[in-house]
Amino acid sequence: MMSRNIMKLSRRTFLYMAAGAAALPALRPVARAQAYPTRPITLxxxxxxxxxxxxxxxxxxxGLSEILGQQVIVENVGAASGIVGVNRVAHAMPDGYSVLLGTVGTHAYNPALYKKLPYNPAADFAPVGLIAEQPLVLIARKDFTPNTLPEFITYAKANAAKLQYGSAGVGSTTHLACALLNAAAGIDVTHVPYRGAGPAxxxxxxxxxxxxxxNTPGALPQIQGGTVKAIALLARDRSPLMPELATTHEQGLSD
Incomplete structure (x- = not known):
């Protein structure tokens, strides 16, 4: 069991943004076995x-830095739906000091959307652990006329030529979520891709x-601060973080 963990750590590692357990327990026994880490780690x-x-x-x-005894430095490499950042880690020295915060977009959607990627999502990475599950939420400008999903659909159909929606990039989770929502609602609105959800x-x-x-973590502070308007949670069940926000399912869009 220990040798298997050591083998995993010696390859390039990534952390999937999905449901489940934290990455820390998987790292700690390996760190003791190899006296790892001895210098800062780039995430x-x-x-x-x-x-x-x-x-x-x-x-x-x-918390990760405290457990490992070395600083974990966050480096944002945002471009091309995450491909640039993922590729950097895929071609980094496989010594455990370059770690990727991977997502369902970078490791599942991108291989399905792009004929050729500069990395192999399965062969080039060793998973360390699952970190979080985050439902998506439909949000709009605070002065946007609709307040509910039915109002949004009616308004968007009548004003489609005037509207634009943003995303973290072509093929990103935020792009595909809105594309599916628009298709299900019968809306044809111009997509504006950005180099990340922050700029959007x-x-x-x-x-x-x-x-x-x-995604909820990026939207929640803005919703709570009143700078954007939440219209619907893109899920079947409500989120405990926003229990007052009705889901798309509750508002009549079942799938």
């Missing part, structure tokens, strides 16, 4: 600063785009 977030994955990384790294959020607050489908 690459393949999206721009300010987005939900960046938020989770910065919340997680202080900033432009929406500034009025350049009207709405987006954001």
């Amino acid at each position: 690459v977030v393949p999206f721009a600063a300010g987005g939900s994955f960046d938020v989770i990384a910065r919340v997680m790294t202080p 959020m900033a432009d929406m607050i500034g009025g350049q785009i009207q709405y987006m489908c954001s």
